[in-house]
Amino acid sequence: MQGPLPHFVGRSSELGALQQALMSAPAIVVVDGEAGVGKSRLVIEALAGLGGVRQLRGGCEPVQEPFPLGPVLDAVREHALRSPLPGRLSPVVGALVPYLPEIAAALPPAPPPLGDPTAERHRLFRAVLAVLDDLGPAVLVLEDVHWADAGTGEFVAFLAARVPARLAVVLTLRSEGSAELPIWEALARAGASTRISLDPLPPAQVGELARQLLGSAELPHGFVTSLVEATAGIPFLVEEVLRTASDLSAGLPVPTALRDLLRARWSALDDDTREVLSAAAVLGTAPDEALLTRMVGDPARVARALSRGLAAGLLHEQDGQCRFRHALAWQVIHEGLPPPTRRWLHLRAARLLDEDDGPRPVARLTHHYQQAGATTQFVRSAEAAADLAMSHGDDATAAHFLVPAVQVATLPSADRVRLAGKLARAAVDGLAHSVAVPVLTDLLVEDELPSAVRGELRFMLGRLLRQQGDAEQGYREIERSVDELADRPDLMARALAILAVPDLVVDRPVSVHVARGAQAQALAAGHPRVAVAVGIARTSLAIEIGDPSGWPLVEALSRDPALLGDPREHARACINWAQAALHVGDVARAESLLAETREAVDEVAYLRFAGLVDLIEAWVDLSAGRWDGLLDRARALVRTPREFTAAALDARFLLASVLCLAGDFDEAEPLLRDVVAEAARVGAFRPLAPARTQLARMLLDRGQPQAAADEATRVLDIVRIKQLWPSAADATLCLLDAMVRLGRPDDARPAVDELAASLRDTEAPAAHARLVQCRAELASDGRLFDDARRRFTDLGLRYEQADAEARLGRHLAARGDAAGPRWLEQALRSFDTLGALGGIADVRRTMRGLGVPVPYPWRGGRQSYGAQLSPREREVAALAASGTTNREIAERLFLSQRTVESHVANALRKLGGHSRRELATLLGLAANT
Known part of the structure; x- marks a missing residue:
């Protein structure tokens, strides 16, 4: 009790x-x-x-x-x-x-x-x-x-x-x-x-607490003010101070600071009690009374000391056990011990624990031996604790024990090598990057490390640097690790699989990544789990470069029992494939893979994946035209602390993209330039290339065609080194649009021809649709404009579809075709549905320039539903009324649970309801009014 x-x-x-x-x-x-x-x-x-x-x-x-x-x-x-x-x-x-x-x-x-x-x-x-x-x-x-x-x-x-x-x-x-x-x-x-x-409590409540604790209705004048000053209104401090106040008229006890008050109570105890409680403090905030008795050797003496500690207010009893009343009480006693005494007590406790039969309390042993300065025993216990944690799949706890152990200055070389290998395996998932990177860097300086251990440590360091956002530096470390891993083909294959990922660095062409993937596949033979990891990397690369074999390979790998039997790898595969599908403009596949990703992540319970899923979901919604609440979600994703700096940069790029497409260039431009600068600093191809492309488009929309052309040219220069041509299509079209504005469209013709040659025999649907638009602009061919529109419509890329409708309408209207104004109006509707104010403004300028009347209500604002339900709110509310849970709605509509909750709350507010149970009735009434 x-x-x-x-x-x-x-x-x-x-x-x-x-x-x-x-x-x-x-x-x-x-x-x-x-x-x-x-x-x-x-x-x-x-x-x-x-x-x-x-x-x-x-x-x-x-x-x-x-x-x-x-x-x-x-x-x-x-x-x-x-x-x-x-x-x-x-x-x-x-x-x-x-x-x-x-x-x-x-x-x-x-x-x-x-x-x-x-x-x-x-x-x-x-x-x-x-x-x-x-x-x-x-x-x-x-x-x-x-x-x-x-x-x-x-x-x-x-x-x-x-x-x-x-x-x-x-x-x-x-x-x-x-x-x-x-x-x-x-x-x-x-x-x-x-x-x-x-x-802390305000003065009036401090006074009320004091009156109740003291059993007095009246307090001396100024007493509460002094009490607040002494305790800062913290209830525990109020109680501790008043516990010592015997005569209120004499004022508050001196000293009044809690630390000093506890020291005073400690000093008032007799020597024997302090000796026993010192041993208790060494055992922690909730000392093990049985162990304490063994340390002291006299049960009666322990009981007497604990009783006096209770009476002095240094201890209290909770659930039948004496505990230090406050963490500060424990700290005052523990830190107040002379260092030799403290070390001796910790060593005594550790040796007694080590003598016990049964499982060793490895965490307590590690703590006591470390405090005692017994480095040999400390390292042994820390390694045992790490091994136990890893046996439970808890890499984070394992790394917590291994880091201080491997940093012991007097550690023998053989022990350091062994612990370093274990730390390498635990570091990526187990440590904060700020801790892991300097630890691994220091270990790599050691001359006595065998090549295989050095390679493993360097590989893990490279992975950590990548996750921190240092793409180029991380890539270089992983490259260096390959030669050191000659005796570890399984680990070398994993390193090569990462080097096959094309997004990491700017200055390695696709051919290098393909070669690295082939090397990895050869090494992975005979290592089924490694083969799965390599397969994920190679299939993702195939999709990114537009290899027609990519999706058939994905279909085959997605049915592989080795993948399905490893939930973590399954989740990672789905994430990679969903991102690759987005990069080539295959929204339908991205949505399907995202749904599978959610199921896999839910099964694997891996938090780092969950954050990436939120980010990918937002990109899918942006591409598919589901923009309701997307700006707020993008801002939230930027505000959310992220363990992976690379993901944080992607979140900022997402926000900048949403702002650009919504027409908020003033806020978007500095954010977009920051993303470009950071991506260039760390050498990451993505988001550098797409962010520069977005910047070029924004500059063009702001009436700066030459600056836009210069930025688009920089993107194409990057792609020529990388040879990842599906990433060049948007920049090529932007360059052409800028040159049209400058009156020099033929200056962009070589870039269009280069894109066409590079995309030949590739499966990159969005890039091919952009290429059709480029050809339409150069040839002024209405059939090509309409072909591009159909392609984007089929792909489900709603903003691109609206843009294609606008281009078709402009072309036809300029030629006096009666269908031109209708397509321009359709483009206005499409942009309005999205909330793309920049697109609305651009189409309105086109219509005025061509003498086409601008119809109401497209005046640069998005439709407001007021007290009426928006289509999305009605859809969500109907599902909620049918008993579908928020999570099920989110999965069905590809929304986040937070967005679903917002839609349900808005629906209830607009319909005048208070609970989900009322939605069916309220929706029925609304439909009949």
């Missing part, structure tokens, strides 16, 4: 918000604030008002064993030991049997092992999600998430995107120092969280 709770004062709005969220499952709530501000107390008060709801509580600790999802599984275990589990649980819950042996009898049978730690880890995620769903209605509380291990943090992010319908999740964490936690990115993507930030 927890000790007596302090009085609860104020927080009425925060309490109401938390209770409302808990009663509105599915929900995820973050309660944050500085230490001592009352986060846990707020949660306790909110839970006290819930009836008939299961409550599961777990907490994260500063030092935690590398046990998968420890805090979450602790919450499930403790609840199951108190209350029976539901009679019928999902079969996948059986995957929890090895992790929860205490309640195994109440769980379904354990499924057969998968033989792959990563796959086991993903199944564990799904099993925990299923049991939380089966336990509903329920509330899961995870305290101190700022201390969460990497695996728990990854699961929380996984859960945030798919909270079961009858579950509410509450996360508490400290606001200080937590801004960079990955959980914020995950919650932003999920788009369904509530954040309750607790501030």
Whole structure:
């Protein structure tokens, strides 16, 4: 049981918000604030008002064993030991049997092992999600998430995107120092969280808390002001200060700073009590009393010291265990120990733990040996902890243990080589790039590293640099690693597969990438998983270059059992193919692959993929003409912190593209120039070439044809080196349009002829449609203009279709053909449907120049539906009314769940409803009015 709770004062709005969220499952709530501000107390008060709801509580600790999802599984275990589990649980819950042996009898049978730690880890995620769903209605509380291990943090992010319908999740964490936690990115993507930030109490509530704690209706004059100054209004500090105030008329205790107050309490204790509590502090914020007794050697002495610590307010009792009352109380005692004493106590604790039978508590051993300065034992324990984490598929936790171990200055060469190899395998997925890059760079300086280890480290460094956005530098490191990996054909094949990706660098022609892919395929023979990775790279390259064999190869590989049996590779394949389809203008295939990608990513629970899917989805919607809310989504994607700098650059390019197509050139131009400059700095072909093309088009739309021609020429210069000709079509047309404006269309003819020759025998539908437009402009041929229009219509490229309609209309109207004005009006409708203000303005200028009347309502603005439902809102509302979930609607309509939620909310507001249950009736009434 927890000790007596302090009085609860104020927080009425925060309490109401938390209770409302808990009663509105599915929900995820973050309660944050500085230490001592009352986060846990707020949660306790909110839970006290819930009836008939299961409550599961777990907490994260500063030092935690590398046990998968420890805090979450602790919450499930403790609840199951108190209350029976539901009679019928999902079969996948059986995957929890090895992790929860205490309640195994109440769980379904354990499924057969998968033989792959990563796959086991993903199944564990799904099993925990299923049991939380089966336990509903329920509330899961995870305290101190700022201390969460990497695996728990990854699961929380996984859960945030798919909270079961009858579950509410509450996360508490400290606001200080937590801004960079990955959980914020995950919650932003999920788009369904509530954040309750607790501030210190105002003076009036500090006074009320003081009166309740002191049992006095009257307080001395000026007392509250002094109390606020001493405590900053933090409830825990108020309680601690008042605990020492025996005579209010004498003022507040001196010193009043909490750290000094705790030191004063510590100094007031007798020597024996301080000695025992010093040993307790070495064991952590929640000291193991059995181990403490072994360290001290006298149970009565331990009991006496703990009792005195409780009385002094340095400890408190929670769930039958003595804990330090506040993290600062533990810190004051631990840091106040003389360094030799502290090291000796840590060494004593480690040796006692090492003597125990049963599984070694490797995380605690690592911590104690490191604090003791026992480097040999520290490295041994850290490696054991890393091995345990990797056996669970938790690379992030493994890397957490390996980095400090490999940096030990006195580490023998053989140990450094062994640990470096393990770190290389864990670094890419396990470490923040800011940590991993300098660690790997330093290791590569070591002379004694064998070639194979050096090659593996360099390969991982190259991958990390790529993900940071340093495309050229990363590519160079991977190239250098190839020769060093001669004894590791499997790893060499993976390195060569990455070198086969054409987007990475500007100065390697496609022929080099093709050759690298062929080398990789030869090396991958006999390594099925490597062969899959190589196959993904080669098929993606084939699509990008317009190789007609590309899509048949994709169809064959997508049915390969080796791919389908590896959810992570399946997700990566779908992502790569969807992007390649977009690059060549095949929107239908991109949409189909995106739907498959969502399913694969949902199965694999890999958060980095989820962020890429959001970005690709936005590009698909832009291409397909689904622009409702797209600008806001693009801004959100830019604001969302991204672990991959390269993805962050793509997000900025997306926003710039949306702004350009919407006609907002003033905001788009500096952003687009920044993207071009950054892509040029890091040497990435993509987004450099398409961003320069977009910049050229924007300059032309702003009435700067010469600047546009110069920029388009730069794109073509890049493509001539790269030989990735499907990427040159838009720039070629832009160059031609600029030369037409300058009165020199024949100056662009060589570029058009070069494009035509380069695209011969390629399957690049959007590029071929652009080439037809170029020929139409040069030949002034109406049939070619109409051919291009039909091609873009068939491809589903709605902006390009509108542009083609405008070009056809301009050509016909200039010749006096009566169909010309009709096509110009159609182009206005198409641009208006998209919200492409720049396109509307351009067509209006064309119509005025040709003497064609400009019809109402196309005056440069987008249609406003006012209180009426837009077509998309009605479509979403109808699906919601039929019982389709937001996720299912999102998958069916290729929208994000956040966009679906927005459409449902708008529909309810416009129809005057309050819940989804009313939508069917409201839509029926609206249809009859």
